[in-house]
Amino acid sequence: MSPSGYRESRELFVRRWGEMGATWGISRTMAEIHALLFTATEPLCTDDIMAALNISRGNASMNVRELLNWGLIHRVHTREDRRIYFQAECDVWEMFRTISRERQRREVEPIIETIERCRLMVDAQPRTHDADERRRAQIYTKRLEEMRDFLHMTNSASALLARAGKGNLRRALKLLSKAIR
């Protein structure tokens, strides 16, 4: 079998996508599976994935499940065969929406809650009589509030984007560029 550019290229892409995922707090294997399915012409089953990436069954299974949880890949059933096949969402805009929605839900929302809790804590304990510390506490609270408001805003923005269709997104970006210039 000649070393077709296609196959080599795809391998490179999968590897690099995996590395990128790693710097993004996503396990390398998970990102590789995603890249593999994103570039696949037809659905793959667990064994295909294991073979392509040279990983164990347990590893493949765990990461596939995680990708399903994120909503980045889907199960596909075939008539011929009892196996479950997997297929990635290949529309990049859809993918982007999924990722931003999930990140928001998993990472931003919890931190907003923490901030709120921190803010309340400042006043919960009996106040110090030290005027300087009181001043500091005030500034601190203000910073927390600003951060909280900002994160709330990104939350709404993300929700907005999630509701919008692909066409809308393009349009919105055009608008944005006009508004800003």
Next chain:
Amino acid sequence: MSPSGYRESRELFVRRWGEMGATWGISRTMAEIHALLFTATEPLCTDDIMAALNISRGNASMNVRELLNWGLIHRVHTREDRRIYFQAECDVWEMFRTISRERQRREVEPIIETIERCRLMVDAQPRTHDADERRRAQIYTKRLEEMRDFLHMTNSASALLARAGKGNLRRALKLLSKAIR
């Protein structure tokens, strides 16, 4: 010293911000230092940071430098004292712009280059005679192109945002919400 709500709250915030950073591919300590400076009323020096977070000099120094590289904190000199003090950018909008700009530069741009390289590779090697593989290669190339275009778009969007001021951003988001609804 009574356990003022302020101090406890701040500790909690720093810890949680660190954890969040960790899931974002930022080292926990780096995120903690950032949180510490973000919530500080006045600039801190390396020893302050070491004491507050209970970390070694080397660790503090490395992570401070990295934060400086990102542009998330700045050096401050004082008259009295030869030490260098550090201070975070505390405007959340400014912070957001810095982060998005840097992430784009460090992570998205390189992956765009890789994609381009992958795309060229497909045709560089002599084509296979297998019609089916040729079909697959074509689909693959198309997906790469879509991804590349998408990432290019986020690049422009990010550049746009980076140029925009705080007021503009607010305005743009309002616009966005109207455009999408």
Next chain:
DNA sequence: CTCTTGTTTCAGTATCTTCTGAAACCGTCG
């Protein structure tokens, strides 16, 4: 029910990242 095929879990292991502490370095002051 039992066999077959396929999926999930998990304890232990390997790998990779981050952190420490000490030593090297740098610049300024006397």
Next chain:
DNA sequence: CGACGGTTTCAGAAGATACTGAAACAAGAG
């Protein structure tokens, strides 16, 4: 120049994370 205060580097240690392989589990077919 040498001493001092401060900063950076780095090899090895500690700690966190991801991966394996095998065993448990499920579900459909005979």
